Amino acid sequence: MDVYWDSMSNAPQLPAGFPAVVAWSSAGVRLLDQTRLPADEIYLDINNVADLEAAILRLSVRGAPAIGCAAAFGVVLIAREVPESLSGEALKKELDRRCDHLIEVRPTAVNLKWAVDRCRAVAHSQFAKNVSRTTLLLALESEAHAILEEDRRMCSAMGAHGATLLQQLLKGKKSATLMTHCNAGALATGGMGTALSVMYASQQAGLTLHVFADETRPLLQGARLTSWELARAGIDVTVICDNMAASVLRDRHPDMVVVGADRIAANGDTANKIGTYGLAILAKHHGVPFYVAAPYSTFDLTLKSGAEIPIEERKRSEISDQNGRLAVPDNAKVFNPAFDVTPAELIAGFITERGVLKPPFA
Amino acid sequence: MDVYWDSMSNAPQLPAGFPAVVAWSSAGVRLLDQTRLPADEIYLDINNVADLEAAILRLSVRGAPAIGCAAAFGVVLIAREVPESLSGEALKKELDRRCDHLIEVRPTAVNLKWAVDRCRAVAHSQFAKNVSRTTLLLALESEAHAILEEDRRMCSAMGAHGATLLQQLLKGKKSATLMTHCNAGALATGGMGTALSVMYASQQAGLTLHVFADETRPLLQGARLTSWELARAGIDVTVICDNMAASVLRDRHPDMVVVGADRIAANGDTANKIGTYGLAILAKHHGVPFYVAAPYSTFDLTLKSGAEIPIEERKRSEISDQNGRLAVPDNAKVFNPAFDVTPAELIAGFITERGVLKPPFA
Numbered sequence: 001m002d003v004y005w006d007s008m009s010n011a012p013q014l015p016a017g018f019p020a021v022v023a024w025s026s027a028g029v030r031l032l033d034q035t036r037l038p039a040d041e042i043y044l045d046i047n048n049v050a051d052l053e054a055a056i057l058r059l060s061v062r063g064a065p066a067i068g069c070a071a072a073f074g075v076v077l078i079a080r081e082v083p084e085s086l087s088g089e090a091l092k093k094e095l096d097r098r099c100d101h102l103i104e105v106r107p108t109a110v111n112l113k114w115a116v117d118r119c120r121a122v123a124h125s126q127f128a129k130n131v132s133r134t135t136l137l138l139a140l141e142s143e144a145h146a147i148l149e150e151d152r153r154m155c156s157a158m159g160a161h162g163a164t165l166l167q168q169l170l171k172g173k174k175s176a177t178l179m180t181h182c183n184a185g186a187l188a189t190g191g192m193g194t195a196l197s198v199m200y201a202s203q204q205a206g207l208t209l210h211v212f213a214d215e216t217r218p219l220l221q222g223a224r225l226t227s228w229e230l231a232r233a234g235i236d237v238t239v240i241c242d243n244m245a246a247s248v249l250r251d252r253h254p255d256m257v258v259v260g261a262d263r264i265a266a267n268g269d270t271a272n273k274i275g276t277y278g279l280a281i282l283a284k285h286h287g288v289p290f291y292v293a294a295p296y297s298t299f300d301l302t303l304k305s306g307a308e309i310p311i312e313e314r315k316r317s318e319i320s321d322q323n324g325r326l327a328v329p330d331n332a333k334v335f336n337p338a339f340d341v342t343p344a345e346l347i348a349g350f351i352t353e354r355g356v357l358k359p360p361f362a
Numbered sequence: 363m364d365v366y367w368d369s370m371s372n373a374p375q376l377p378a379g380f381p382a383v384v385a386w387s388s389a390g391v392r393l394l395d396q397t398r399l400p401a402d403e404i405y406l407d408i409n410n411v412a413d414l415e416a417a418i419l420r421l422s423v424r425g426a427p428a429i430g431c432a433a434a435f436g437v438v439l440i441a442r443e444v445p446e447s448l449s450g451e452a453l454k455k456e457l458d459r460r461c462d463h464l465i466e467v468r469p470t471a472v473n474l475k476w477a478v479d480r481c482r483a484v485a486h487s488q489f490a491k492n493v494s495r496t497t498l499l500l501a502l503e504s505e506a507h508a509i510l511e512e513d514r515r516m517c518s519a520m521g522a523h524g525a526t527l528l529q530q531l532l533k534g535k536k537s538a539t540l541m542t543h544c545n546a547g548a549l550a551t552g553g554m555g556t557a558l559s560v561m562y563a564s565q566q567a568g569l570t571l572h573v574f575a576d577e578t579r580p581l582l583q584g585a586r587l588t589s590w591e592l593a594r595a596g597i598d599v600t601v602i603c604d605n606m607a608a609s610v611l612r613d614r615h616p617d618m619v620v621v622g623a624d625r626i627a628a629n630g631d632t633a634n635k636i637g638t639y640g641l642a643i644l645a646k647h648h649g650v651p652f653y654v655a656a657p658y659s660t661f662d663l664t665l666k667s668g669a670e671i672p673i674e675e676r677k678r679s680e681i682s683d684q685n686g687r688l689a690v691p692d693n694a695k696v697f698n699p700a701f702d703v704t705p706a707e708l709i710a711g712f713i714t715e716r717g718v719l720k721p722p723f724a
Binding site for chain 1 (some may be wrong): 393399400402450466477493543552574575576578579580582585586589590592593599600601602603605607608609612636637639640641643644647679681682684686687688689690691693695696697698699703705
């Protein structure tokens with residue numbers, strides 16, 4: 001089954017009225033400020049790249065694909081800001097310098113570099129044609145829109161495949177209980193998310209859903225973001241602490257656990273937010289199928305297995321500081337890995353924009 | 363092996379200088395204020411039962427056995443406070459009324475009622491003998507000391523049995539990695555704890571320990587209390603988020619997971635702090651032996667299995683309010699069970715004051 005649509009008119013979409021996480025107008029980039037969620041739904045109108053960099057740095061926009069979309073529009077802002085006086089090699093050099101600066105805001109965010117480099121290449125080809133500044137800006141704007149639109153389609157395609165899969169698992173049942181970890185949703189992408197796209201598409205297909213969202217310590221993306229966007233879309237969502245997942249898996253027996261991914265090796269081993277590995281073991285123990293939803297761009301076939309994926313450690317204060325209150329005494333250590341690796345054998349399948357796949361990937 | 367000592371001189375003990383969680387002097391009860399941990403080590407000197415009730419209510423003292431010890435001294439305070447003018451039936455009635463009031467501060471804390479009733483029975487028997495107020499007070503003080511001392515011995519005995527078990531598991535190794543959940547330590551008892559008694563006794567037996575402590579959401583007893591008391595005792599402790607346990611079990615392969623228990627059924631099913639069940643599954647998956655340390659009083663043989671243990675749900679704000687910051691939007695639900703039940707088949711054994719046992723219990 002191929003669900004790449006020529007038009008998006010019949011593709012799964014976010015419910016009407018769902019806010020755009022990244023949007024563009026002639027005034028600049030509009031971002032839903034994720035640092036203010038879930039308490040406030042505030043939008044940032046950003047008309048210069050310095051403000052955009054600051055917004056990316058403080059996680060007002062987060063999630064690799066969403067950062068990529070925002071950064072693509074950032075290159076338009078850069079092209080606007082490069083002094084009119086420059087031209088030729090000097091213009092190119094100055095634009096490159098500013099693009100590199102944007103990339104360095106979050107050096108480990110693969111999509112940030114990918115999106116900026118893609119837009120930069122468009123600029124270079126325009127420079128080669130010696131076009132006007134207006135033409136350059138239009139070409140860059142068009143490329144950024146293309147990146148956003150591709151991301152939207154990719155998410156919708158994942159959602160469609162995931163919803164089909166879920167309906168197969170349900171064998172005619174019209175309601176489903178799902179579980180997820182962290183935030184692999186609309187807030188993390190230019191579209192309807194990766195793992196959460198399955199939920200939005202299933203809802204649109206007429207299923208009644210109940211979702212358990214792990215709060216996802218230490219940064220609480222599940223509590224703050226996943227529950228916000230699902231509830232905003234009218235999906236019944238219940239937040240639990242990560243350590244309650246085993247009880248919920250036993251007592252509520254979800255139809256599916258679905259999570260996103262940061263990086264997938266050729267053998268299917270998957271790096272994702274810390275806690276994913278444990279959740280996969282618990283799902284297996286309770287006979288609940290565990291799926292990963294991720295676009296092709298997340299598969300890194302240069303890695304044979306998860307053993308080659310480096311695990312970033314984050315700072316102590318994420319665990320020891322409870323919004324200003326000391327939670328761990330200074331003479332105790334803290335271990336704070338950002339990710340873990342779930343071995344392929346715990347994963348029932350990979351929901352991608354081209355269908356549900358199983359490893360090995362080639 | 364029986365390790366009930368006639369004197370405590372050769373029993374495992376907390377390291378010298380470790381603070382008393384509950385102590386008594388002629389001035390009254392001294393409590394280590396656990397609400398101030400881990401930031402501050404503050405003691406409360408309490409000379410009236412109203413203040414003691416307030417301290418129990420706000421969790422300045424917590425953990426069933428520690429509450430029991432504090433409440434036993436509370437009955438001494440009550441006996442001091444009952445008006446001198448009362449005698450006979452009127453005196454008994456007034457003391458009973460005040461004892462009932464103390465019990466009702468935390469109605470689900472079994473040890474609170476048990477300790478108050480035990481002291482009350484002493485008072486009744488003294489009333490029957492028509493003794494002086496001074497004699498009554500001395501008898502009550504003596505009973506409270508006996509309760510504290512019994513708790514201390516029970517903990518030491520558990521520690522000794524647990525340390526012997528750990529040494530068997532280590533097969534000659536002199537260092538061990540352990541993992542625990544929540545706080546089943548000195549802070550929860552009148553002695554050296556239940557699960558953590560194994561660590562203190564092992565340290566005293568010359569083993570070098572490294573302990574991973576789950577932070578234990580939502581109330582963070584692991585981060586705040588377990589890490590505080592282990593570090594205070596010079597034991598190397600690392601706090602992790604609950605969702606990191608699977609990674610640590612895989613990568614560090616602890617020699618043992620040991621936790622406390624709130625209630626144990628005749629078949630060995632064990633209710634304990636939420637997250638214990640998931641941790642037991644993860645330990646099993648990684649071939650790490652999972653032990654429960656609990657005194658005889660925790661075994662409830664009127665319950666055939668864990669299915670009969672009611673699971674208390676606690677309030678939403680424990681999860682949705684992050685020390686004053688909204689962590690879950692109002693239109694999302696929260697599920698907050700306080701406990702879970704670990705089936706006996708996941709538990710390698712029960713470390714009690716009389717040795718390491720296996721179910722069924724009779």
